[in-house]
Amino acid sequence: MHRSLSLEGGDAMDVVLLSRLQFAATTMFHFLFVPLTLGLSILVAWMETRYARTGDETYLRMTKFWGKLFLINFAVGVVTGITLEFQFGTNWSQYSAYVGDIFGSLLAIEATAAFFLESTFIGIWIFGWKRLSAKVHAGVMWMVAIAGNVSAIWILIANAWMQHPVGYTLRESFGGQRAEITDFMAVITQKFAWLTIMHTLAASIVLACFFVMGISAWHLLKKQHEEIFTRSFRMALVPGLIFSLFVAIQGDFHAVDVAHTQPAKMAAMEFHWETQPSAPSYVFAWPDPEGEKNSIEIGRIPGLLSFLIHHDFSTPVIGLKDIPKDERPPIALVGMAFRVMVGLGAYFIFACALGFFFRNRLMEKPWYLKMMLFSIPLPYIATQAGWLVTEVGRQPWIVYGLMKTTDAVSPVSGGQVLTSLIAFVVVYGLLGLAGFTMIAKKAMKGPDLPKAEA
Amino acid sequence: MELQVIWFFLWGLLWAAFFMTDGFDLGVGTLYPFLGRDETDKRKMINAIGPLWDGNEVWLITAGGVTFAAFPLVYATMFSSLYTPLMFILFGLIIRGVSFEFRGLSESALWKKTWDVSIFVGSFVPALLFGVAFANIFMGLPIDGKGILHGNLLTLLNPYGIMGGLLFVLLFMQHGALWLCIRTGEDLQVRAIRTVRMLWPIVLVVLAVFVVASAFYTDLFANYLATPILFAVPVLAVCAFIGVRILLGKARYFAAWGMSAAGIVATTFFGVIGLFPNLFPSSLDPAYSLSAMNASSSPLTLTIMLWVVAFLVPLVIAYQAWAYYTFRFKVEKEDFTY
Numbered sequence: 001m002h003r004s005l006s007l008e009g010g011d012a013m014d015v016v017l018l019s020r021l022q023f024a025a026t027t028m029f030h031f032l033f034v035p036l037t038l039g040l041s042i043l044v045a046w047m048e049t050r051y052a053r054t055g056d057e058t059y060l061r062m063t064k065f066w067g068k069l070f071l072i073n074f075a076v077g078v079v080t081g082i083t084l085e086f087q088f089g090t091n092w093s094q095y096s097a098y099v100g101d102i103f104g105s106l107l108a109i110e111a112t113a114a115f116f117l118e119s120t121f122i123g124i125w126i127f128g129w130k131r132l133s134a135k136v137h138a139g140v141m142w143m144v145a146i147a148g149n150v151s152a153i154w155i156l157i158a159n160a161w162m163q164h165p166v167g168y169t170l171r172e173s174f175g176g177q178r179a180e181i182t183d184f185m186a187v188i189t190q191k192f193a194w195l196t197i198m199h200t201l202a203a204s205i206v207l208a209c210f211f212v213m214g215i216s217a218w219h220l221l222k223k224q225h226e227e228i229f230t231r232s233f234r235m236a237l238v239p240g241l242i243f244s245l246f247v248a249i250q251g252d253f254h255a256v257d258v259a260h261t262q263p264a265k266m267a268a269m270e271f272h273w274e275t276q277p278s279a280p281s282y283v284f285a286w287p288d289p290e291g292e293k294n295s296i297e298i299g300r301i302p303g304l305l306s307f308l309i310h311h312d313f314s315t316p317v318i319g320l321k322d323i324p325k326d327e328r329p330p331i332a333l334v335g336m337a338f339r340v341m342v343g344l345g346a347y348f349i350f351a352c353a354l355g356f357f358f359r360n361r362l363m364e365k366p367w368y369l370k371m372m373l374f375s376i377p378l379p380y381i382a383t384q385a386g387w388l389v390t391e392v393g394r395q396p397w398i399v400y401g402l403m404k405t406t407d408a409v410s411p412v413s414g415g416q417v418l419t420s421l422i423a424f425v426v427v428y429g430l431l432g433l434a435g436f437t438m439i440a441k442k443a444m445k446g447p448d449l450p451k452a453e454a
Numbered sequence: 455m456e457l458q459v460i461w462f463f464l465w466g467l468l469w470a471a472f473f474m475t476d477g478f479d480l481g482v483g484t485l486y487p488f489l490g491r492d493e494t495d496k497r498k499m500i501n502a503i504g505p506l507w508d509g510n511e512v513w514l515i516t517a518g519g520v521t522f523a524a525f526p527l528v529y530a531t532m533f534s535s536l537y538t539p540l541m542f543i544l545f546g547l548i549i550r551g552v553s554f555e556f557r558g559l560s561e562s563a564l565w566k567k568t569w570d571v572s573i574f575v576g577s578f579v580p581a582l583l584f585g586v587a588f589a590n591i592f593m594g595l596p597i598d599g600k601g602i603l604h605g606n607l608l609t610l611l612n613p614y615g616i617m618g619g620l621l622f623v624l625l626f627m628q629h630g631a632l633w634l635c636i637r638t639g640e641d642l643q644v645r646a647i648r649t650v651r652m653l654w655p656i657v658l659v660v661l662a663v664f665v666v667a668s669a670f671y672t673d674l675f676a677n678y679l680a681t682p683i684l685f686a687v688p689v690l691a692v693c694a695f696i697g698v699r700i701l702l703g704k705a706r707y708f709a710a711w712g713m714s715a716a717g718i719v720a721t722t723f724f725g726v727i728g729l730f731p732n733l734f735p736s737s738l739d740p741a742y743s744l745s746a747m748n749a750s751s752s753p754l755t756l757t758i759m760l761w762v763v764a765f766l767v768p769l770v771i772a773y774q775a776w777a778y779y780t781f782r783f784k785v786e787k788e789d790f791t792y
C-alpha cells in the first residue's frame with residue numbers, strides 16, 4: 001500500500017533530473033576525498049610503524065606532516081559521507097523501499113563493522129600522541145587504515161549489487177513488490193563486487209602515492225627538507241608503480257566481466273553500435289545517438305574489442321543497436337570518461353617506471369620532479385572518470401535490469417530538491433575551496449623542524 | 455513477529471545511544487559561545503569533546519542504517535517526508551564536523567569566527583530539530599497511504615514539536631555541561647557546574663510539561679495504561695535526573711554525567727515504548743501508520759542483521775569505552791591538539 005506510487009503532475013521529470021544532479025554532485029564531491037583517505041592512511045601508518053621500530057625522528061616528522069594533510073582531507077571526506085547515508089531515503093525513497101532488504105543491510109553493516117572503528121580510532125590517533133606508546137599509537141593508525149578500507153569494501157559491495165544484482169528474489173510484501181535477500185554470501189562474494197573493490201582500492205593507493213610524490217617533488221625542487229622528501233618520494237614510488245600496474249591489468253579482467261554482466265555499458269564505453277564479429281575498438285570516437293552510428297571515428301583497430309573481451313579476434317560483441325533505445329546509457333560521457341581513465345592509467349605506469357630509474361638521482365632531474373608536481377590532479381581526474389563510467393554507464397537503471405532510475409525517486413517537490421541542490425553546491429563549494437586551500441598551505445609550509453633545531 | 459519486536463527496540467536503543475553519546479557533544483557545541491569566553495576556554499571545550507565526537511556521531515549513521523536495513527519502508531517514508539528538516543540537520547552536522555579540524559588551521563580572526571559560529575549552529579540546529587522531529591513522530595504526521603506528507607516544515611513547528619525541540623536542546627546542554635565538569639578544571643569547570651545548576655530545574659520542568667502534554671497531543675500513553683508497569687520508564691528518567699543534581703552536589707561529576715546519560719536513554723524510551731509497534735504513525739488514518747509489523751525487512755535479513763549487531767555492537771562498546779577511558783583526564787593547555 002505504501003509503494004508503487006506514480007508521481008502526479010509534470011514535476012516528475014524535474015525531480016528525477018534534480019535528484020540525479022544532487023546525487024552525482026554529492027557523491028563525486030565525497031569521492032574527491034575518499035581515495036586519498038584510503039591510500040594515504042596506509043602510507044602514514046607505514047611511516048609511523050617505521051618510526052616506532054627504529055625511533056628515527058625523521059619518520060616521526062614524516063608521519064606528522066603527512067598525517068596533518070591526511071586529517072584535513074579526512075574531515076571533509078567524513079562529513080560529506082554522512083549525507084550519502086541519508087540521501088537514499090530523502091531523495092530515492094522508492095528505491096529504498098524496493099532494495100532496503102539487501103542494500104540497507106549492507107550500509108548498516110558498513111557503519112557497524114567499519115565506520116565505527118575508523119571514527120573512534122581517528123579520534124584516539126589525533127589526541128593520543130602523549131597518552132599512548134609509539135607502538136600502540138602506530139597500531140591505532142593501522143586500525144584507521146584498515147577500517148577505512150573495509151568501509152569502502154562494504155560500500156562497493158552495496159554498489160556492486162546495484163550494478164549486478166544477485167542472491168535475491170522479487171516478492172510481494174506489504175502491498176508492493178520488492179527485492180528480498182535469499183543468499184547473503186552470494187551478495188558479498190560476487191565477482192563483480194570484488195573486481196570493483198580491487199580496482200578502487202588499488203587506484204586509491206595510486207592517487208595517494210602521486211599526492212605524496214607530487215608534494216615531495218615541490219619541496220625537492222625548492223631544495224628544502226631534502227632528507228624527508230626524498231624518503232617520502234621513494235616510499236610512495238614503489239607502491240605507486242606496483243599498484244598502477246595492478247590497476248591496469250586488473251582493470252582488464254574487470255572490463256571483461258562488465259562485457260558479460262552489463263553489455264550496454266561495455267558498448268557505450270567502446271562506442272560500439274553493430275553486433276559483429278571482429279568488433280573494432282577506436283582510439284577516439286564521437287557518437288550520434290539519433291543516427292545510431294559514430295559521427296567521428298579515429299584510430300579504428302579491427303578485432304581489438306573482440307580480442308579484449310573474448311581473447312579471440314573473431315567472436316562477436318553485442319552492439320548498442322541490439323539494446324533497446326530506452327535502455328542505453330549516455331554514450332558520449334561514458335565513452336569519453338573511459339578513454340580519460342585508461343589514458344591516465346597508462347600515464348601513471350609510465351611516470352612511476354620513469355621515477356624508478358631516477359630513484360637514486362631525483363635531485364638531478366628537475367624536469368621529472370616538475371612533471372610529478374603537475375601530475376597531482378591527474379589521479380583525481382582518473383578516479384572521477386572511473387566513477388562516471390561505472391555510474392553513468394549503469395543508466396537508465398538504478399538497479400541494473402530491475403529498476404529504472406526514473407521509478408526510484410522520492411515523492412518530494414522539485415522546489416525542495418532544487419533548494420537542497422543549490423545549498424549543497426554552495427556549502428560543498430566553500431568546503432572544497434577551504435579544504436584544498438588548507439591542504440596546499442600546509443603542504444607548502446612543510447614539516448615542523450626537528451626538536452633539536454626548533 | 456518476535457524478530458520485528460526485537461528490531462523495534464533495537465531501533466529505539468540505537469537512537470538512544472546516539473542521543474546519549476553525541477548528545478553531550480552537541481550540548482558542548484551549543485554552550486560554546488556562552489562558556490567559551492576566551493581562546494583558552496574555547497580550545498578547552500573543543501579538546502574536551504575532540505577525541506570522541508566522531509565516534510559518537512556514528513551512532514547516528516548506524517541508527518539511520520539500521521532503519522534502512524530493518525525497516526526500509528520507514529526509512530524511505532520518514533526521510534523523504536522529513537526532507538527539509540533532515541537537510542538542515544545534515545548541513546548542521548557537516549559544518550560542525552569540519553569546524554574542529556579547520557578552526558586551528560589559520561590564525562585569522564575572521565577564519566576563527568567563521569568556525570566558532572559553525573560549531574554553535576552545527577550543534578544547536580541538529581539538537582533542536584532531532585527533538586522537533588521525534589516529538590512529531592510521537593504525535594503522528596499527516597502521511598497518506600502512499601507515504602506522502604501533507605504538510606511542510608511549518609507543520610512540524612507546532613507547540614508540541616517545539617516543546618520536543620526545546621527539551622532536546624536543554625537535555626543536551628545539561629549533558630554537555632556535565633561533560634565539561636569532568637574534562638575541564640579551574641574557572642571553566644566552575645562555570646560549567648553553575649550552568650548545570652541553572653539548567654537542571656528548567657530541564658525537569660520542561661520534561662514534566664512534555665510528558666503531561668504527551669497525554670493530550672499523542673497516543674503514547676495507551677501502551678502505558680494497558681501495561682501500567684511500563685510507567686517505571688518515565689519514573690526512572692525522573693529519578694535519573696534527580697540523581698544528576700544530588701551527585702553534582704557531591705562533586706561526583708562522572709557519576710552525574712552517567713545519570714544524565716541514563717536519563718536521556720529513559721526519556722527516549724518513554725517515547726519509543728509509547729509508540730510501539732508504530733515507527734512512523736500517520737495522523738490522517740491509523741491504517742496508514744508504518745509499524746514494525748507492516749514495514750519491516752524479510753525474516754532472513756532481520757536474522758542476519760541480528761547476528762551482525764550481536765557480534766559487533768559489544769565490540770564497538772568495548773573500544774569506545776577504551777577511548778572514553780583514555781580521554782578521561784582534565785584538558786590542560788599543554789594537551790591542546792586543536
